[in-house]
Amino acid sequence: MLALLRGTAAGLEFVFGEGSFSDAWSDMRERLGERPDFYRGSRATVVFEGDPPEAASFLAFAAAIWEHGIELRGLYGSEAFVDFAARQSLEYLGPAPRPRVASFERKRAAKAGSLTDAALSLDADFAGARADIARRRARGEPSVPKPVFGPGAGPATASPVAAALPSGPHTMYHRGTLRGGQSLQQLGNIVVIGDVNPGAELVASGDVVVFGALRGTAHAGAQGDSGARVFALELAPTQLRIGTLIAAEGQPVRDKEPEVAFVDGDRIAIAPYAKLGANR
Numbered sequence: 001m002l003a004l005l006r007g008t009a010a011g012l013e014f015v016f017g018e019g020s021f022s023d024a025w026s027d028m029r030e031r032l033g034e035r036p037d038f039y040r041g042s043r044a045t046v047v048f049e050g051d052p053p054e055a056a057s058f059l060a061f062a063a064a065i066w067e068h069g070i071e072l073r074g075l076y077g078s079e080a081f082v083d084f085a086a087r088q089s090l091e092y093l094g095p096a097p098r099p100r101v102a103s104f105e106r107k108r109a110a111k112a113g114s115l116t117d118a119a120l121s122l123d124a125d126f127a128g129a130r131a132d133i134a135r136r137r138a139r140g141e142p143s144v145p146k147p148v149f150g151p152g153a154g155p156a157t158a159s160p161v162a163a164a165l166p167s168g169p170h171t172m173y174h175r176g177t178l179r180g181g182q183s184l185q186q187l188g189n190i191v192v193i194g195d196v197n198p199g200a201e202l203v204a205s206g207d208v209v210v211f212g213a214l215r216g217t218a219h220a221g222a223q224g225d226s227g228a229r230v231f232a233l234e235l236a237p238t239q240l241r242i243g244t245l246i247a248a249e250g251q252p253v254r255d256k257e258p259e260v261a262f263v264d265g266d267r268i269a270i271a272p273y274a275k276l277g278a279n280r
Contacts, residue, residue: 005031006180006199011238012044012070021053025061032068040069041246042239047096048077052084062088171206178202178216198238207231217241226263235259235270242268 004015005028016024032039044065052058062072074091075081085092172186173193180199184190189206200216202208205223207230214232219241221228226243234256240247242261247268258273 011073012039012042013047014044014065015047016049016053018050021061022057025057025064029064032065036068039239042069043071043073045073045093046075048075048081049096052077052080055084055087058088172204177212180216204228220261230261231258231273233258235261240268 004013006013006015014028065072072090074093075085075088076093076096077084078095082092170186171189171191172184173191174184175193177194178184178192178196178200180197183201183203184192185203187205189209190202190204191209191211192202193211195212196202196210196214196216196218198215201219202210202214202217203219203222205221205225205228207228208214208218208220210218210230210232212232213234213236214230215234215236215238217239218230218237220230221243222241224243226245228242230237230240230242237247240261242263245263245266245268247261247270259270260273260276261268261270262276263269
C-alpha cells in the first residue's frame with residue numbers, strides 16, 4: 001500500500017493506497033518518529049484509495065498520531081467508508097479527492113514535451129535532487145549552488161568598514177520553487193525567490209522571507225527567537241511557527257497581498273506588510 005503524508009491548505013493529509021494498511025502505517029510511523037514533535041498542534045484528515053482497513057489497525061493508527069499531537073478530524077474514501085467512519089466516531093468527508101499535482105504535471109509536460117514520464121514524476125524529482133547533490137559533493141562543490149560574481153565583486157574590493165564587521169548568522173538564498181518533501185534549514189535567515197508548495201518546509205533560526213506563495217510549513221526563530229518574522233507575497237501556510245508558538249487554526253480568508261507574521265503577546269499575528277512594514 002502506498003503511504004503518503006502531505007500538507008494542504010486545510011492541514012495534513014494521510015494518504016493510503018491499496019494494499020496492507022498495517023505495513024504502510026508502520027513505515028509512516030517510523031518517519032514520524034524521527035521528528036516526533038514537528039507536527040504537534042496540527043489537524044489532519046485520512047484519504048483511503050482502497051478498501052477499509054481492520055478496525056484494530058486503524059485505532060492503533062489514530063492513537064499513535066494523537067501521541068504526536070495531531071488531531072484527526074475526518075476521512076475520505078469510497079461509500080464503504082460511510083459506516084466505517086461512523087463506527088470510529090469520525091466525520092465522513094466524501095470520496096477520495098483527486099491529487100492536485102496531477103493537473104500541474106500535465107501542464108508541465110505540455111511545456112517540456114521532450115522529458116520522459118519518469119523525469120516528470122514526483123519520484124524523479126526527489127531522486128534527481130539526491131543525484132545532483134551527490135555529484136556536487138563528489139566535485140567538492142556545495143550542495144546548493146552559490147552565485148558567481150564577476151570581477152571586482154570579491155572580498156578584495158570590500159570596504160575596510162564592511163570587512164571589519166563581525167560575522168553572524170548567514171542568510172540562505174534559494175531561487176526556485178520548493179516542492180512537497182523538500183526542506184531548507186538554516187542557522188540564520190532564509191530567502192526564497194519562488195513558491196513554497198504544500199509539503200515543503202522552511203526552518204530558520206532567524207527570519208523567513210518568501211517572494212512568492214508560502215503554502216508549506218514555515219518555522220522562523222526555530223531556536224526560540226520570538227522576534228523572528230515570516231514574510232510572503234502570499235501567506236497561506238499549512239503550518240506556521242515562530243519561536244515556540246504555533247499559529248492557530250481557522251485563520252480567516254484574506255486578500256492575496258504581501259503579509260508578515262510576527263509574535264504579538266502570546267500568539268502569532270498576521271498583518272499586511274504595507275501597513276505594518278519592516279519596523280515591527
